[in-house]
Amino acid sequence: MPEPFRVGLTRDFLTDDGRIGWGDIGLSRLDEAALDDGVVWDFLPAAEDGELAAADVAGYDALIVLGPRVTAATVADADRLSLVARFGVGYDNVDVAACTEAGVLVTITPDGVRRPVAVSALTLLLALSHRVLDKDRLVRTGRWNDKLDHMGVSPSGRTLGLIGWGNIGREVSRLCEPLGMTQLAADPYADPQAAAARGVELVELEDLLARADFAVVTCALTPQTHHLLDAGRLALMKPTAFLVNVARGPIVEQSALTEVLAERRIAGAALDVLEAEPPHPDDPLLSLPNVLLAPHAIAWTDELALGNGEGAIAAVLDLASGREPAHPVNPQALDHPRLRARIRHSRKAVR
Structure with a gap:
């Protein structure tokens, strides 16, 4: 036998x-x-x-x-x-x-994660744009009538920047098409013809960060992408821009991101992933009001x-x-x- x-x-x-x-x-x-x-x-x-x-x-x-x-x-x-x-x-x-x-x-298992992770990226993008966390706090703290101070930002007509246009990035792109966003992608391995067919402009990362209203990280963590978004590149983002990371924490230099968020040099961030998981309870990122966090499980x-x-x-x-x-x-x-x-x-x- x-x-x-x-x-x-x-x-x-x-x-x-x-x-x-x-x-x-x-x-x-x-x-x-x-x-x-x-x-x-x-x-x-x-x-x-x-x-x-x-x-x-x-x-x-x-x-x-x-x-x-x-x-x-x-x-x-x-x-x-x-x-x-x-x-x-x-x-x-x-x-x-x-x-x-x-x-x-x-x-x-790329087929298993493609849609759920892309949907999670869109979920975080919409949560930021509609200021879901802020509005939840208004209700819980008895500040119902302060809602005019917390107007959201419609993604329609604004610029989406995808950092990585692979398995998940392409699906985020597809899901966001009905929102009427201008789409940019930074990915040296992306197929230019496929991008053009989807109406996605392939650009250098620095250009993407300077133009995007919503920058979404979907690339893989490699030695080349470790701290890809460092202090210098984060400084390129607009003060009204939002960052979403559903890839891996170390792609973003977290100490630099904490600084730009604390100084309101970008509008906010939604992070499913962090450099250290779980974070230390005293991590200053956890106390910032303009960051939405999930425990590496938003797509679960x-x-x-x-x-x-x-x-x-x-x-x-x-x-x-x-x-x-x-x-x-x-x-x-x-x-x-x-x-x-x-x-x-x-x-x-x-x-």
Whole structure:
């Protein structure tokens, strides 16, 4: 009898009482595969200090990973491990170079996050423009009649600047089309023809920041985008402009952003992500009245949970069936002998 294909899910999918905190993430597909294809799955032990231990992943063929770090030490002696399927699109918690060297493919779930994250960006943009937080405070503090002092700003006819025009940025662009906004995007990898077809003007980042009424960060965090929005670039923004970040906190130099917000050199910001998560209770950003904050969860909906789960599980089942999984971030790992032995035919051949 062939040995089963073993899949481990990180334990942070579970609440303290043992429920899947995300709701339905598509685990029924793994249950079906257990009957039909010899796939077995369970939850890994809790990650010590946030890092998956080598001993805990030994004996697994694939991992579905939420928050814990996958380091060089995690995969160094994992002779069986061939796949780390990230639940989401960010993979800054995975040492991709170490995985590649060890013959471990890393995949992400862009189809699962595209719409939910784009909708969350629009949600924050509208919350800022309509001053939702200010108006909530008026009611709670008995200042109902002060509402004329808190007029909003319609996005219609104003300029949207997308910092990154990839998977999520393009969807934000599409969702904002009915609002009648002028659209700019700064992305060296964007397709000029596709942008032109959508009425999006590709510009340099500095130009975007100087012109945008709403600057929305959707690019990936890389060594090149770390502190992409530093003090110098934030200084280019108009005093009436708003910043929205639904990507990763370190793309924005938070100390510089705190300063421009405190000095009202921009009108406000909505941040789902921060440089340190969670922030220190004494972080001065938390006391500013013109910033709207969320705990890296503004896009967490049933749609995102199921979409991410289905994407990660599809990658696992593809590999278990000898197919090349979709959306690898390190396709060069496919040249490793272990993966070459597992993948009997490419996705192109069967789909």
